[in-house]
Amino acid sequence: MATLDQAVPPEGAAGAEGESLENPRRRDWLQYAAVSFGAVGAGVVVLPLVNSMNPSADVLALSTTEVDLSAIEPGQAIKTTFRKQPLFVRNLTTEEIAQANEVPLSALRDPETLAERTKEGHENWLITLGVCTHLGCVPLGAGEGENKGPFGGYFCPCHGSAYDTAARIRQGPAPTNLVVPEYEFTSDTTVMVG
Template sequence: MTQTAVADTSDDAAQGVRRRDFIHVAAVSAAGVGAASTLYPLVSQMAPSADVLAESSTEIDISKIQPGQAIKAVFRKQPVFVRNLTPTEIAEAKKVDVGSLRDPQSLDDRTKPGKANWLITMGVCTHLGCVPLGAGEGEVKGEFGGYFCPCHGSSYDTAARIRKGPAPKNLEVPPYEFTSDTVVKIG
């Protein structure tokens, strides 16, 4: 009889270990679910809001912009200039010695291949953040025919490269792509 009693006790011990393992796994799982449900709202509140995501890109219809004309648009609450360069303006920009520029960039560096006539830049002077003139009808374009910043006299050429004045860099070219022949997506 003693051997049978010993065998029954070892079965009870094995069953106890199994119950303990189950309780341990269940407790750890419940703690993991609780931690995830606590952390999710804290992490998700750091994501950008819907209005910020909506401004992360802008689509512009360029079909009505005539050669030699520029328009102003808005991208991330800042002005953007979209300019349809004429063949004369392209030729003038290409004949400038890039090595003589303060911020050396060619027109090809600032435009997309096959679309050299479309120059898209941020409309913010790189000196102190004023909005240069030259994109609107009848605005002063400066002595190089591009843009002129009225705040401190920076002059940009037809490729929006700094040529004269205190601005240290060319007008910034934002990331953009042509989604069709008539629409450009900025951002």
């Protein structure tokens, strides 16, 4: 009859049938492989989900608007669209610039200088969203022959808000100036809005 000492081979020794203990490096490799396989699988699942949250091509196309300024004469304004909202682009005359600069900031509800609302070197180009800051109506004054209001800028026909030549609120219920969107000049006659 075999004793307990004879039945169990000593540690590290091969058994009677040639069995050996499992290699610890093989176990580590299997764990790394399983974790790597799981990480790649999670990435394959998550990447399309995250990518589906990116804006579509039609939305990206609407995110910027390029405006050609070459046909806009001094004293003239045009209406275009930016992100489905009206956009006013106005070429100010030297008189309109002087008129805007003469207004003391203390007389303004939303104090901003004309220089703060335009780009350096392009002080004659005033670019604003054409949406009244009161209730979102489209002010008049950008089209030929439209009412520019008592301050020579824009006039909102809905509730009587009047803006000056720098599109700053001067009279009426609108709380703030017309919004100046982000824009940059890509050349002397082209501006990219957005």
